């Protein structure tokens with residue numbers, strides 16, 4: 001059984017760096033240390049307002065990852081806004097289409113494919129022509145998985161905030177069942193599965209133990225908060241241990 005890959009989202013490092021015009025903490029150095037510690041990928045979400053990841057970060061990370069051919073670069077964003085420019089310029093292994101508006105504080109919902117599916121289809125096809133795998137950021141709704149496959153997606157990224165919010169409450173089991181049903185529907189539709197948003201070292205193993213077929217988790221906020229205490233390398237190794245625990 002394939003073990004789930006860890007893709008580290010470095011948005012937060014850029015957000016800290018942007019507080020002052022001093023150029024540190026370095027986004028590329030954070031990514032390098034995470035790769036050296038065993039992370040299988042790096043994720044960025046270059047939002048139009050450049051609140052954290054800026055175009056030069058994307059270019060510098062793409063350059064860094066050329067030296068790591070067995071690792072992946074995942075660029076997230078809204079393809080109706082600025083994402084496709086980054087996909088055309090940097091040719092990442094994966095792009096994740098996220099339906100965020102420009103002023104959203106963070107990602108908080110998946111695509112409504114009944115509304116946007118046909119508009120997404122040519123952009124998915126273009127990303128494929130550029131050599132990128134396409135993942136659609138989706139809520140955990142089993143009935144939406146067939147539509148994701150129908151518009152050409154390779155993967156769905158299940159938006160895991162509702163699971164994380166229920167962690168440690170009586171609603172945890174129901175959320176896990178919801179994500180398990182959605183993952184099975186995705187598998188039945190011929191999709192692969194990613195997952196992300198508010199995952200952390202407490203809730204990660206239980207999710208991966210129950211939800212089938214998760215190929216990749218992209219984790220940023222909690223992992224970087226842990227790295228402020230433990231350092232990048234020890235933190236990545238701890239998250240990899242959580243993943244191992246799920247498959248033990």
Ligand SMILES: CC(=O)[C@@H](O)[C@H](O)COP(=O)(O)O
Nearest residue numbers: 011045076098106107196197
């Ligand atoms: C798509 C997703 O759930 C996250 O990667 C999100 O992109 C995080 O964005 P911020 O770091 O701007 O909150």
Ligand SMILES: NCC(=O)COP(=O)(O)O
Nearest residue numbers: 009196197198218220221
């Ligand atoms: N796609 C999810 C991601 O990249 C990071 O989300 P978070 O861990 O910062 O919530």
